[in-house]
Amino acid sequence: MSRRILISMEKIFFNYKQRLALRGVDFKLYGGEVHGLIGEHRAGKSSLVNLLAGAAVPESGRIRIGENIYNGMTPKSAMKEGISIVFQNNNVIPDYNAVEYLFSGQPIKTWWGKLQHKEMHDKAVTLFNELQYPIDLTVPLYKLTVAQQHMVEFARTLIFDSQIIILDEIAQKLTPGEMKIIYATMKRLKEKGVSFIYISHDLDEILRVSDEITILNNGIRIGTEKTSTLDKYKLFELSYSYSVEQENRDEEKEKIFLRNVLESATLRITEGFLVLEDKEKIFYLNPTLNEIFPEILSSWQGKKISEVPFPLILDNNASNNDTPDEDRQIFLDDGRIIRISEKSDTYLPGLKESRIILFQDITLQSGLNNYMEESEKYASLAELAVGVAHEINNPLFIIKNHLKLIQMKGGNVDGTLSGKLSKMEKELDRIGGIVSNLLSFSKVQKHQEPFDLNLLLQDVTDLIHHKLVGKKINFSLKLLNHQTFLYGNPNRLKQVFLNILINSLEAVLMEGNITVEVMGKGKRVMVYICDNGCGIDDSVKKKIYNPFFSTKITRNNTGLGLAISQNIVQEFEGDLSFESQPGMGTSFCINLPLYDPD
Structure with missing residues (x-):
């Protein structure tokens, strides 16, 4: 409905x-x-x-x-x-x-x-x-x-x-x-x-x-x-950029108010959350950080970071570095790997020279790049499975109706009924095509081969068709009027197009516009995926290919889609680039070499 x-x-x-x-x-x-x-x-x-x-x-x-x-x-x-x-x-x-x-x-x-x-x-x-x-x-x-x-x-x-x-x-x-x-x-x-x-x-x-x-x-x-x-x-992070503002409060009331807000927002998050004032004085940490570092003293508040038994993980001069917001990893004696992210350009009311530091236990993620690529693929596959069910239900409904008509005719096949049987056959073919595309996508294939880009993009469109219909998207697929052969693993490239198209679907509102256009230039071909969604803010453009970085606020997002996509495009000796204007939309370009049989 x-x-x-x-x-x-x-x-x-x-x-x-x-x-x-x-x-x-x-x-x-x-x-x-x-x-x-x-x-x-x-x-x-x-x-x-x-x-x-x-x-x-x-x-x-x-x-x-x-x-x-x-x-x-x-x-x-x-x-x-x-x-x-x-x-x-x-x-x-x-x-x-x-x-x-x-x-x-x-x-x-x-x-x-x-x-x-x-x-x-x-x-x-x-x-x-x-x-x-x-x-x-x-x-x-x-x-x-x-x-x-x-x-x-x-x-x-x-x-x-x-x-x-x-x-x-x-x-x-x-x-x-x-x-x-x-x-x-x-x-x-x-x-x-x-x-x-x-x-x-x-x-x-x-x-x-x-x-x-x-x-x-x-x-x-x-x-x-x-x-x-x-x-x-994630909602807190994207909404407030880690800043909370409340006017007309004296300094102590501001701090009380700030601590209440931080407690409410970070109580149940899975990352450790640490706020420092005067660069190194502990103002707040959430329960998760105590779980990551259980040796922290209970009387942490007001102490300097150097006075608390943290492992040697924090550079107290980090806020003076040229790139203070870059993620870094530390390796603990017990084998755990902790990723640390710092936000040093943050204003928090009542705090002077504040620093916000996030800690995430990434032990299970580290060293599993191949696993993550497959996980991203199967995450996409699971997300698409419900849509496939919808796609199958529609043609099956048509088949059942026409079968009832055959039964009513008593087996006498006239011209009209023959046409209906033909339509049934086409719908059955469509079911087979959808299932075949999905199964093909789920296979782990290492070999490389020549393949037609036009057919691959049509397969990708079939896989996201239910999402396009669900959001009433004005979708346009503009292919070259001749076969366009590339060389490599087609399923890997299919994953790139799926990742970018799903991002576009999430960026646009109902009845938004998405266009996929293929253009040739010499011995290369460009695939442009454009949408009129919310666009990408200038402050995050340099980070979108970073693993685990995401501006999405859904629970099941890993922040790996574009990082993996960039890696796959490089495997094809191609280039992945984008242009975006906040409020107007985004255009991704996948630039790939054509297949040269010689």
């Missing part, structure tokens, strides 16, 4: 106070879902929802709501489309009472224009009774607490039966008891098909309430994934 798209924002650019707040952002909201928005301060979250509420207008891009297309929204058009918002900062009219504010802009009147004060008051009473939130409806709003004013704003989204409700950091102003009312109301309305855009800096909260989450970072959409597939630690 396909989901109904309520909002589609495409390639949105927006300037806020002479700063590019949104850079080519795509966003989709579906009926009956809670879509979380997360990212650090100035990531673009509030800018995005302000555009939907009509509080700002984009520089370029378009907004589609249902069948209507807008270059920019206004408060009136937002109200017409059933969009309501509770802003991060209170937006009430202070001198109005709750009833006057609830119906401001859309008062209830008689046909001759008289305000129906009693009816509006009764509706307000009913609404707050349903919320089980008693409030004085007669006093000016400025006499209410900040939390009560925020609850009145939330109630205003309900009074007009809004179909799209935006909640921007609402939990910051409300008590836990008031948030229970918000959560219960969201659940009830979601069951009726109402959709929510929910902004929060609290990872636990946004993972708990959201069906899907979009990460924004520095005005760029880093990714959009179903909440059930997300890795909490």
